[in-house]
Amino acid sequence: MTPLRHTWQVTLRYLRALFRQPAWIGITLVQPMIWLLLFGALFKSIARIPGFHGGSYIEFLTPGLIVMLAISSAGWSGMAYIEDMNLGVMDRFLVSPIWRGALNAGSVTQQIIIIALQSLIVAGLSLTVGGRFPNGVGGVAILIGVATLLGASFASLSNALALVVRQRESLIGAVTSVTLPLTFLSTAFMQQTLVPHWIRVIARFNPVNWAVQAGRSAATQHTDWNLVATRTACLLALLLTSAWLATRSFRAYQRSI
Amino acid sequence: MTQAIIAHELVKTYPGEVRALDGLSLSADSGMIFALAGPNGAGKSTTFKILTTLSRPDTGSARVAGIDVLRQPERVRQAIGVVGQKTGATPEATGSENLVMQGEIYGLSGRALRQRVNQLLDRFDLREAADRPTKTFSGGMRRRLDVALGLVHRPQVLFLDEPTTGLDPDARASLWLEIERLAGDGAMTILLTTHYLDEADRLADHLAIVDRGRIVTQGPPETLKRELRGDAIQLELEAAPSDGRVTAALLALPGLSEILADGRIVRARAEHGASAIPGLLGALEREGFAVSSVTLARPSLDDVYLRHTGHLYTKHDERE
Numbered sequence: 001m002t003p004l005r006h007t008w009q010v011t012l013r014y015l016r017a018l019f020r021q022p023a024w025i026g027i028t029l030v031q032p033m034i035w036l037l038l039f040g041a042l043f044k045s046i047a048r049i050p051g052f053h054g055g056s057y058i059e060f061l062t063p064g065l066i067v068m069l070a071i072s073s074a075g076w077s078g079m080a081y082i083e084d085m086n087l088g089v090m091d092r093f094l095v096s097p098i099w100r101g102a103l104n105a106g107s108v109t110q111q112i113i114i115i116a117l118q119s120l121i122v123a124g125l126s127l128t129v130g131g132r133f134p135n136g137v138g139g140v141a142i143l144i145g146v147a148t149l150l151g152a153s154f155a156s157l158s159n160a161l162a163l164v165v166r167q168r169e170s171l172i173g174a175v176t177s178v179t180l181p182l183t184f185l186s187t188a189f190m191q192q193t194l195v196p197h198w199i200r201v202i203a204r205f206n207p208v209n210w211a212v213q214a215g216r217s218a219a220t221q222h223t224d225w226n227l228v229a230t231r232t233a234c235l236l237a238l239l240l241t242s243a244w245l246a247t248r249s250f251r252a253y254q255r256s257i
Numbered sequence: 258m259t260q261a262i263i264a265h266e267l268v269k270t271y272p273g274e275v276r277a278l279d280g281l282s283l284s285a286d287s288g289m290i291f292a293l294a295g296p297n298g299a300g301k302s303t304t305f306k307i308l309t310t311l312s313r314p315d316t317g318s319a320r321v322a323g324i325d326v327l328r329q330p331e332r333v334r335q336a337i338g339v340v341g342q343k344t345g346a347t348p349e350a351t352g353s354e355n356l357v358m359q360g361e362i363y364g365l366s367g368r369a370l371r372q373r374v375n376q377l378l379d380r381f382d383l384r385e386a387a388d389r390p391t392k393t394f395s396g397g398m399r400r401r402l403d404v405a406l407g408l409v410h411r412p413q414v415l416f417l418d419e420p421t422t423g424l425d426p427d428a429r430a431s432l433w434l435e436i437e438r439l440a441g442d443g444a445m446t447i448l449l450t451t452h453y454l455d456e457a458d459r460l461a462d463h464l465a466i467v468d469r470g471r472i473v474t475q476g477p478p479e480t481l482k483r484e485l486r487g488d489a490i491q492l493e494l495e496a497a498p499s500d501g502r503v504t505a506a507l508l509a510l511p512g513l514s515e516i517l518a519d520g521r522i523v524r525a526r527a528e529h530g531a532s533a534i535p536g537l538l539g540a541l542e543r544e545g546f547a548v549s550s551v552t553l554a555r556p557s558l559d560d561v562y563l564r565h566t567g568h569l570y571t572k573h574d575e576r577e
């Protein structure tokens with residue numbers, strides 16, 4: 001009971017801060033459009049490559065884009081922690097009886113809400129520019145579900161890292177050098193059979209690719225439910241591990257102050 | 258009388274051979290205001306961090322509200338209220354939102370919490386600012402909110418790390434009144450740090466001066482000042498005396514030291530200035546000197562502070 005109450009309080013605190021920044025709301029709404037239109041135009045001809053069998057490129061791109069947006073938003077989650085450390089808010093929480101897990105869970109919940117909103121926007125936009133979701137609402141729900149699972153793990157890892165490095169610059173460096181490469185070492189924008197062999201090998205161990213594969217398979221035709229289930233399970237395990245790590249990292253932070 | 262705070266031989270080092278605490282011990286009785294003063298980097302905030310369960314000492318032990326800080330930090334956290342050196346409020350949230358969240362963290366909710374929040378808003382004169390984001394607050398309002406946050410759950414022991422730094426004289430005076438009221442009924446023990454010795458003088462039942470991670474002197478402010486031996490007495494004569502006569506007359510009196518005559522001004526130190534003055538005036542009159550004014554200056558905490566922190570540096574330097 002108490003852990004839930006604390007988590008909700010932390011979530012509320014983040015959401016308030018977010019929704020009181022009109023600029024942020026604008027950016028969150030506009031960003032998906034830019035990506036969708038940009039990538040849609042840029043990679044349009046991929047659908048004409050012999051061996052591509054994903055229907056239209058927009059249809060193929062949408063799940064990849066949803067996953068990419070999920071991690072690129074969640075990866076920055078730790079920045080709020082660093083802000084809180086600098087303000088003294090983190091210390092106020094840590095000398096209170098607040099459940100440590102709530103500090104991560106609340107931050108993750110906020111990310112999940114952002115990701116869900118962004119994903120819905122992308123899915124909606126995709127429909128208006130000719131994308132289709134043959135498996136209907138259920139398929140889209142699974143797609144958004146795996147994207148949030150992955151985003152929640154990234155947010156937890158980002159929080160954990162923030163507690164360890166405690167410095168904006170270090171976190172920025174780590175996030176940028178992880179999210180973009182992981183996105184392009186996946187099948188987010190290119191069909192598996194068309195990427196070089198070595199990328200295919202790496203992609204097998206890349207959580208971003210797990211989410212892309214599961215989400216795409218669930219949202220498009222010829223769904224491989226076995227693939228969806230195994231990748232989702234892997235993502236769930238990753239989330240539990242990262243949440244545990246994020247909660248543990250408060251000890252590292254407290255040792256350093 | 259029970260001890261609300263006991264710290265025993267706390268040692269804390271930070272990477273790079275920084276010895277923030279070097280065997281600091283202190284003990285504060287229940288219901289008292291205990292002040293820590295000392296130069297920047299002396300270890301005041303480090304002491305606070307350990308006593309409030311934020312960080313752990315390398316060695317040493319501590320109890321707060323009767324609970325072992327190292328063994329049962331969760332129980333200590335329920336019993337204490339903490340106002341850090343930095344403000345701890347969420348800038349985007351309003352005053353009330355900050356207070357409500359703080360209350361929820363400590364297990365308050367519903368009507369009881371709303372009442373408590375209203376009470377604190379009134380008490381700290383934050384009513385008008387209750388629905389404004391705290392980032393728009395003035396420094397004084399923010400600090401009052403910080404203290405209110407520390408009090409939501411009616412803690413037994415309150416920690417205030419430099420509560421009045423950066424406040425204007427009015428804001429300081431009103432916060433002093435609040436702090437005095439909090440400690441007034443003896444139900445709460447307050448440990449505070451300050452760089453203002455007038456603040457310590459006014460508020461503290463007990464003052465400890467910290468330097469280089471240790472307490473170099475402590476006691477009730479009155480006692481500390483008395484231990485300095487000597488109020489400063491300054492006399493002005495109506496006419497300048499001839500050399501040596503005043504000094505000779507005063508040397509005969511018991512209890513005076515550091516006698517110095519300079520033109521019409523005569524200076525001396527006496528352990529109890531007020532009781533030395535009649536004798537002093539009498540002696541001067543007998544010798545035929547007319548006195549036009551007398552001033553008596555009690556030693557201030559600044560003297561105490563300078564003496565202890567100043568001396569210590571030379572001692573350290575010799576040792577090293």
Ligand SMILES: Nc1ncnc2c1ncn2[C@@H]1O[C@H](COP(=O)(O)OP(=O)(O)OP(=O)(O)O)[C@@H](O)[C@H]1O
Binds near residue numbers: 296
């Ligand atoms: N997290 C930290 N990492 C490394 N060194 C630290 C850390 N916190 C404090 N120190 C060092 O420990 C010493 C004591 O610092 P502390 O903050 O306790 O001083 P203070 O008495 O509160 O000073 P001030 O009056 O400036 O607030 C200083 O030398 C400081 O640089």
Ligand SMILES: [Mg+2]
Binds near residue numbers: 301302303418
């Ligand atoms: Mg300090």
